[in-house]
Amino acid sequence: MKTAELKNQTTGMPAPPKKTKQQFTVLLVLLLVLASGWQTGFSFEELMSGLPNMWDLIVQLIPPNWSYFSQITVPILETIRMAVVGTTIGGLLAAPLSMLAARNVIHTSWVTIPCRFILNLIRTLPELLLAAIFVAIFGIGPIPGIFALALFSLGIISKLFYESIESIDPGPMEAMTAVGANKIKWIVFGVLPQVTSSFVSFFLYAFEINVRAAAVLGLVGAGGIGLYYEQTLGFFEYDKTASLIVYTLAVVLIIDYVSTVAREKLT
Amino acid sequence: MKRDKSFLTIRRVLLVIAVLAVYTWAFSGLPILQFKETSMEVISSIFSGLLQPDWTYVYDPKGEDLLRGLLDTLAIALLGTFIAAFLCIPFSFMAARNIVKNKAVVGTNKFILSFIRVFPDIVLALLFIKAVGPGAFSGVLALGIGAVGMLGKLISEDIERIDFSAREALVATGANPVKTLMFAVIPQVMPNFFSFVLYRFEINVRAATILGIIGAGGIGTPLIFALSVRDWERVGIILLGIIVMVTVIDVISGKIRARLT
Numbered sequence: 132m133k134t135a136e137l138k139n140q141t142t143g144m145p146a147p148p149k150k151t152k153q154q155f156t157v158l159l160v161l162l163l164v165l166a167s168g169w170q171t172g173f174s175f176e177e178l179m180s181g182l183p184n185m186w187d188l189i190v191q192l193i194p195p196n197w198s199y200f201s202q203i204t205v206p207i208l209e210t211i212r213m214a215v216v217g218t219t220i221g222g223l224l225a226a227p228l229s230m231l232a233a234r235n236v237i238h239t240s241w242v243t244i245p246c247r248f249i250l251n252l253i254r255t256l257p258e259l260l261l262a263a264i265f266v267a268i269f270g271i272g273p274i275p276g277i278f279a280l281a282l283f284s285l286g287i288i289s290k291l292f293y294e295s296i297e298s299i300d301p302g303p304m305e306a307m308t309a310v311g312a313n314k315i316k317w318i319v320f321g322v323l324p325q326v327t328s329s330f331v332s333f334f335l336y337a338f339e340i341n342v343r344a345a346a347v348l349g350l351v352g353a354g355g356i357g358l359y360y361e362q363t364l365g366f367f368e369y370d371k372t373a374s375l376i377v378y379t380l381a382v383v384l385i386i387d388y389v390s391t392v393a394r395e396k397l398t
Numbered sequence: 399m400k401r402d403k404s405f406l407t408i409r410r411v412l413l414v415i416a417v418l419a420v421y422t423w424a425f426s427g428l429p430i431l432q433f434k435e436t437s438m439e440v441i442s443s444i445f446s447g448l449l450q451p452d453w454t455y456v457y458d459p460k461g462e463d464l465l466r467g468l469l470d471t472l473a474i475a476l477l478g479t480f481i482a483a484f485l486c487i488p489f490s491f492m493a494a495r496n497i498v499k500n501k502a503v504v505g506t507n508k509f510i511l512s513f514i515r516v517f518p519d520i521v522l523a524l525l526f527i528k529a530v531g532p533g534a535f536s537g538v539l540a541l542g543i544g545a546v547g548m549l550g551k552l553i554s555e556d557i558e559r560i561d562f563s564a565r566e567a568l569v570a571t572g573a574n575p576v577k578t579l580m581f582a583v584i585p586q587v588m589p590n591f592f593s594f595v596l597y598r599f600e601i602n603v604r605a606a607t608i609l610g611i612i613g614a615g616g617i618g619t620p621l622i623f624a625l626s627v628r629d630w631e632r633v634g635i636i637l638l639g640i641i642v643m644v645t646v647i648d649v650i651s652g653k654i655r656a657r658l659t
Contacts, residue, residue, distance in 0.1 A: 164480045167473035171534035171615065178539075181530035188528055208427070215424040255644040256637070259520065259608040260621070264633070267625050268440045272429060347520045350612055351622075361612075364524055380516045 188369060195373035203359060207378055210355035211386075213273050213348070214341040217280025222334045224285050229292030235304075236296060236322060247293075253286035258344045262353040273354030280345060284337045291333040292326070299325040332397045335390045342386050346379050440628075447630025448637065455635050462620065464639045471616035472643070474534050474609065475602040478541025483595045486546045490553035497557060497583070511554070514547030519605045523614040534615025541602050541609075548601075552594045553587065560586045593658045596651045603647050607640050 167173075230236050232246040258279050265275030304321040312320070349357025356379060363371040456464045491497050493507035523540035530536050565582035573581070610618020617636060624632040 160480075163476055167477040167480075170470060170473035171477055171538050173477060173535055173538060177530055177535060185526075185529040188525065212424045212427050215420060216428060219421075219424075251645070252641060255604070255641045255648075257604050257608045259611060260618075260637075260640070263611060263622060263625055264444070267628070268437050268444070274429065277428075343518055347518045350520060350524075360521060360524060364528060376517075376521070380513075383516055 191367075191369035192373040192376075194370065195377050196368075196370035197374065199371045199374040200378060203356065203375060203378055206349070206356045206359060207382055209273055210345045210349075210357075211342065211382065213276045213280060213355055214338060214345045217277045217345070218284045218288075218334065218338045218341045220277070220281035221284030221337065222288050222330075224281070225289035225292055226330070228285070229289040229296060230318060230322070232289065232293040233296040235299070235301065236318065250286060250289050253282060254290065256283075258283040259347060259351060262348045263351045266352045271352040271354075276345065276348040276353035276355060279348060279353060280341050283344065284341055287340065288333055288337045291336075292330060295326055295329045295333070296322060328397045332394045335394050339387050339390050342383055346383070443628075443630045444633070447632075447634040449634070450631060451635035451638050452629075452631035453635065455632055456639075464617075464620075464635060467610075467617035467620050467636070468639055468643050470534055471606045471610075471618075472603065472647075474537045474541060474614075474616050475599060475606040477538045478606070479545060479595060479599040479602050481538070481542030482545030482549055482598065483591075485542065486549040486553060489546060489550040490557060493550060493554040494557035496560075496562070507550075508554070511547050511550040514543065515551065517544060517547075519544045520608065520612060523609050524612060527612070527614055532613040532615075537606060537609040537614035537616060540614060541605060544605075545598050545602060549594055549598055553591055556590045556594075557583065557587055589658045593655045596655050596658075600648055600651050603644055607644070 228246060228250065232243050232250060234240075234243050237243050261282050262276055262279035265278045269275045269278070299322065303325070304317060307317045307321040345355050345357075347357045347360070349355045349359065350361055352358070356375060359375055360372065363369070363375060489507055489511060493504055493511060495504050498504050519540055522544045523537055526536035526539045526543075530539065560583060562582075564586070565578050568578045568582050606616045608618050610616040610620070611622050613619065617640060621633065621636045624630075624636060
């Protein structure tokens, strides 16, 4: 198809009817963009007058306040702790749920379909929304953050889990059925050995995402470093904001690196 | 052979110890989970609120209703994605090793893209609120800049994978660099470019729903108000609205993406 398109362009053949569809699509997108610009109050004037403010802000961000680092180590560690615990709870819940959602483990559709439906629902809600709701339930602190991350990771991990379960080799499972194994044994010896390494890999991947997510949960009062972003910005202490950014950046990069190395070893 | 095995077991033991250490550290530092007396009450009212959403909030001719909030959210996501798609083009070409031969330029651009990726959308939004004031406009800018990092990375990697035979053929016939780019590189990258942009649009719709929590427009603002006054029926209808909108967008965009590639 690509070469055909290329030919059309180079030989200047008469435009096929497809072209009107393309033009229509371009027009539609432009209209949508203009309408959104109008809806959100986009104005170049405001942008131009805002840009110097941006520049002032960047100037104030540099250099970071290095002495602030010792103060934010505790909340940074709390952020990592929340990510570890939240991902673990999410992963532990995801393992049985993804078994129930995998079509080649549970053959009855009235089990798999509701499971998938619930998991899809969870995935539509961003972690910060979940955190805001859990803060309303449990009050301010890391506990609502952990619950939000657990639910959020349940959504991601279980989807990755059940897709990897559905792609496994059916041979060992058929052999187990043939010798008359019960469902539990069938899962433990037929399914689990094939998916363990990809489970761990997905778990680490979710952990990486959760460290980033945990860094902002504090904005709604759910513990960790996020609270300090709002505080320092609110009090115009931009040098401290810069320290927060640098510290978070360093932690995220280190965790990403370690986790990527571990995941490469697994596969 | 034997030594290898013992080496492996030592490594395994060390790994298990490391993992156990991380977990003891993580769990020992946690505050004890205590349910407040209100917790159970709140949970039950959330469920009853979710089951009996405040339907009158869906449309209110006087303003400030669910549909307007969702429209605002969609507009932020759409415009943000459009800006990002536009901005990422120069970055992704400059960060592609096979287009730009200068290693320093490629390295700098790759670094800029990863640097942008590290910032959560919500932190960018906080910075833009400081610059242009609260409202949907700062949300648009945050999503517009934030998405450049991911789009630029995906597209530059895609450019690095292209088949160069078409380009070589054009160069052989004496085409200038602009023409080779136009006819050999861009047609190969186009479908994936649109697919990545659509994928990012899906992510941006989700991100736009939470921008309002910090005051950057969209449906998040009424949600956080409803949460603070514990109007669970309204929280219910807003959550329902978000779930429906995100699901519909994902389905439509997924269908278009499947046809693109």
